[in-house]
Amino acid sequence: MGAKLELRAEQKLILSPMLQHALKVLQLPAMELNSLIREELAENPMLEEKESAESAGEEVSPETETDLPGSSPEQTSEVQADAEGLTPDGFDSEAWEQYFSDDDYALPKFEREPSREVTELQVTRPPTLEEHLLWQLRLVASSEEEFRLGEWIIGNLDERGFLTVPLPEIAAQAQASEESVAEALATVQGLEPTGIGARDVVESLLLQLRNLTERNPLAERIVEKHFEDMEKRQFERISRAEKVPREEVLAAFQVITGLDPFPGRHQFTEAVEYVVPDVIVEKHDDQYLILVNDDGLPELKVSRTYRQLLRQRKELGAETRKYLEEKLQRAVWLMRSIEQRRKTLYRVTETIVDVQREFFEKGVEYLKPLTLREIANRLNLHESTISRVTSNKYAQTPRGVFELKYFFSHQVMTTGGGQISATAVKAVLADLIAQEDSRRPLSDQRLTELLLQRGFQIARRTVAKYREELNLLPASQRRRLA
Numbered sequence: 092m093g094a095k096l097e098l099r100a101e102q103k104l105i106l107s108p109m110l111q112h113a114l115k116v117l118q119l120p121a122m123e124l125n126s127l128i129r130e131e132l133a134e135n136p137m138l139e140e141k142e143s144a145e146s147a148g149e150e151v152s153p154e155t156e157t158d159l160p161g162s163s164p165e166q167t168s169e170v171q172a173d174a175e176g177l178t179p180d181g182f183d184s185e186a187w188e189q190y191f192s193d194d195d196y197a198l199p200k201f202e203r204e205p206s207r208e209v210t211e212l213q214v215t216r217p218p219t220l221e222e223h224l225l226w227q228l229r230l231v232a233s234s235e236e237e238f239r240l241g242e243w244i245i246g247n248l249d250e251r252g253f254l255t256v257p258l259p260e261i262a263a264q265a266q267a268s269e270e271s272v273a274e275a276l277a278t279v280q281g282l283e284p285t286g287i288g289a290r291d292v293v294e295s296l297l298l299q300l301r302n303l304t305e306r307n308p309l310a311e312r313i314v315e316k317h318f319e320d321m322e323k324r325q326f327e328r329i330s331r332a333e334k335v336p337r338e339e340v341l342a343a344f345q346v347i348t349g350l351d352p353f354p355g356r357h358q359f360t361e362a363v364e365y366v367v368p369d370v371i372v373e374k375h376d377d378q379y380l381i382l383v384n385d386d387g388l389p390e391l392k393v394s395r396t397y398r399q400l401l402r403q404r405k406e407l408g409a410e411t412r413k414y415l416e417e418k419l420q421r422a423v424w425l426m427r428s429i430e431q432r433r434k435t436l437y438r439v440t441e442t443i444v445d446v447q448r449e450f451f452e453k454g455v456e457y458l459k460p461l462t463l464r465e466i467a468n469r470l471n472l473h474e475s476t477i478s479r480v481t482s483n484k485y486a487q488t489p490r491g492v493f494e495l496k497y498f499f500s501h502q503v504m505t506t507g508g509g510q511i512s513a514t515a516v517k518a519v520l521a522d523l524i525a526q527e528d529s530r531r532p533l534s535d536q537r538l539t540e541l542l543l544q545r546g547f548q549i550a551r552r553t554v555a556k557y558r559e560e561l562n563l564l565p566a567s568q569r570r571r572l573a
Contacts, residue, residue, distance in 0.1 A: 109424050116428040117435060118479035121367045124429070125388055131425055132389065137397050137418040138425070141390035220252065220355050221245055227282045240265055240275035244288065252287045252355020253295070286354035293318050299350045309335060310343040321347070368487035370440045370495075372451070379451065381440050383433045384487075391426050393419065435472070435480050442469050443486075443498050450498075451490060456519060458512040460502030504548045516547055517557050524563055532569040
């Protein structure tokens with residue numbers, strides 16, 4: 092082994108800080124972009140929110156900067172170059188063009204009908220399981236000590252609503268007697284949802300059965316004494332052990348299957364997430380119109396006060412001048428990036444609507460296979476730009492609100508030699524399972540045959556994969572008691 096010097100030529104794309112900032116703005120959804128603008132308004136003295144009463148001539152746009160620092164046309168500065176989008180601070184114009192072509196593209200001008208408003212979605216969340224239980228505990232606790240111990244117990248419940256810590260350990264942690272902790276547990280187990288605070292599935296089901304308006308002693312005995320046989324559906328064995336007819340065992344089993352073994356799992360576990368659509372697709376006559384949702388985003392301009400101050404550059408100290416020039420550069424580039432985001436988002440959505448027109452007209456079964464590369468090639472954009480602009484962005488359409496990524500899917504061949512989107516196949520698969528006889532659920536092989544009858548050429552293992560992606564159980568677990 093030895094050391095040697097070697098010359099090698101290679102092409103490499105290096106993104107300037109400003110281009111990185113533009114790409115960051117591009118991938119932000121509406122709510123996060125609003126937060127970014129608000130932060131920039133708070134930090135950048137050069138940036139101001141445009142008042143609605145101000146005339147358009149007083150604002151500085153990222154494309155046409157008419158009142159930049161400098162006392163004469165001959166005096167150009169780095170700040171002028173930055174604001175006019177020429178060659179700011181190591182900016183690579185070729186790199187910009189590779190990511191954002193058609194920089195002069197103009198968005199269509201049209202007014203929305205007053206009756207068609209953007210769906211306003213507010214960010215809210217339901218109470219957590221812990222908050223819900225503590226609220227009830229405050230109402231029923233007989234003493235401060237009972238509330239304190241109940242709070243310890245609630246804090247040790249898992250996402251299913253089960254108590255996973257032994258009572259002696261809680262007693263030691265809370266510095267209380269085991270008897271007091273057991274009494275507090277009984278209080279917690281009396282809260283809603285019923286079955287909360289159980290140590291296992293059996294106790295959870297028993298708590299729920301004992302809380303029924305009409306008690307069913309046989310169902311309680313089956314859970315308490317024959318839980319494994321019940322899981323295996325050994326109804327004859329349970330019937331012999333309890334010396335009751337099989338029909339009574341089946342009736343008790345129906346009561347049990349109506350309970351929730353994990354009372355904390357399906358309620359209060361996750362905050363409800365709401366989205367604000369980034370684009371709105373509306374149909375007018377035979378045309379689909381696209382609007383970029385700018386509602387709630389502040390209109391920006393460069394501060395007149397600081398621009399006038401920057402005109403007096405000769406009277407400013409070097410440090411002050413550099414600070415103001417940097418802030419001006421950042422302000423103008425933020426406005427350019429926001430405008431570029433609007434243009435790119437519009438063009439990508441316009442192309443998606445053009446490709447997926449049959450989906451908007453007829454429904455999900457007509458969704459066509461589409462890739463990021465196809466859109467990138469159509470628009471002469473970088474593929475990563477398409478990925479950024481469609482990530483976490485939502486479109487409000489006549490058929491509902493969809494993430495832009497929803498319209499991208501790989502292809503599945505049809506028996507006629509055509510192609511169809513995998514998303515469309517999943518929709519048909521989900522519909523077949525929804526309409527099946529619950530006593531005789533469709534196996535993956537039978538689902539494959541039914542899909543083939545509809546013209547979808549798909550393997551059984553792919554059907555199983557799609558079913559799992561839809562969070563649908565296999566046939567053996569979907570079978571229900573007649």
